Amino acid sequence: MNPVQHAQISQKRRGGELEDYIDIHALIDSTKMLCTDNRHRILHTFWGVQEVIIPIFGHHFQNSAGASIEVKDLCEKDHLLVDFHHRFIPTLGDFVAAMQDIPTEGLAKRLEKFHTEVIDDPKLSATLLSPLSVTGQLKSLLITHNSWFINTILPMMGKSEAKFIEFDLTPSMFFNPMRFELWMDNGTVVPPSAMKLQDLKAKIA
Incomplete structure (x- = not known):
């Protein structure tokens, strides 16, 4: 998905205008200019949100409809989880x-x-x-x-x-030396950090 599509998800879920959200989603995906495949997703992590996105945009902002938007929640629910098919959010350690x-x-x-x-x-x-x-x-x-x-x-x-x-x-x-792992590609498999949780879910099921 591209930043506009993610911003459309945010707009539908949180109201306001597309422009309220596009810059945040564009920054999360800006690493595509450094690496053109899904290895680029180093900001699709809690580290990326906490150490890069929030210091730039703040913890909250007000959208054009006057609603207070939590940046962490927006990043996780409207971008990171969406890109990984709502299965997991990788850690920086996975990358x-x-x-x-x-x-x-x-x-x-x-x-x-x-x-x-x-x-x-x-x-x-x-x-x-x-x-x-x-x-x-x-x-x-x-x-x-x-x-x-x-x-x-x-x-x-x-x-x-x-x-x-x-x-x-x-x-x-x-x-360049980073290996491409299947978990980087839209959540087709889970990363190392989520393997134990996946095993636990399998046992419960």
């Missing part, structure tokens, strides 16, 4: 687990160098280090330590201005 072919030699030094040279505000560290906090995997920092996150996401948050520099790390460093 990081698919990043199996990323070279790890010298990665820690490259990330530390990037963090030191590009992030000049200590307050940004928590945001940039959040993938490591939720996954425990050093390679997850490639999701925030790259030219796209620094020059697109942080400025949208109002936390930093775009930097006119040559970037050593780009999104292609983690998207």
Whole structure:
């Protein structure tokens, strides 16, 4: 589905105008410009909603009909669950687990160098280090330590201005080696994080 179709779902469910919702859905899908298949869905996670979408749009906004709209609820029910056929919402760890072919030699030094040279505000560290906090995997920092996150996401948050520099790390460093998993494709199978829940549901049934 595209952002307009998701916005139509939000409009039907919550009232107001299409324009009330299109920007949020467009941002969730904006990673398509980084990866053209469904591996792009790194923002289709609770991490993406909490660490990227909400800091940009806030926890609530008022639509054109005067109703208060909860951003987290909108993202989950009108976009993430819809794209995965209402079966699950993957975790960032699911995507990081698919990043199996990323070279790890010298990665820690490259990330530390990037963090030191590009992030000049200590307050940004928590945001940039959040993938490591939720996954425990050093390679997850490639999701925030790259030219796209620094020059697109942080400025949208109002936390930093775009930097006119040559970037050593780009999104292609983690998207290109990322393995395509069937769970990424419209919920045809469940991701690792949802397997135990699926087994439990099968037993109950």
